[in-house]
Amino acid sequence: MSILVGPAAGALVAGGIYYGFSSMMHSWTERHRSDLHTLSQRLLEAPSQVNAPPAASERITHHPFSSMLKGEWNAQVATLFRNVGEWNRRATEWGRRTLYGGESRRT
8 A cells, every 4th residue: 555655645646736837827827817917908008199208408508608718728738738848858858968068959
């Protein structure tokens, strides 16, 4: 008798697991089918006139004072770099004159 109890218990457990997974997959499939049907109905019933957001060029706001400050800042930084370059050139010329004497030649 114990020879039949083991396989019968295994078959019962396997049947229970199979039924559980089958039932779970069936309920998930039905839920997904229902959700897809709802979404397709919403797409079909979509309003004919959609209020689109304004174009990107229309959303740009111009700030004249800020633009003026940025322009002045950039001009001052450019002048600073030009002056540093000029000071570097003058220091190089002075160093050549001091070390080698006389006028230095530009190459």
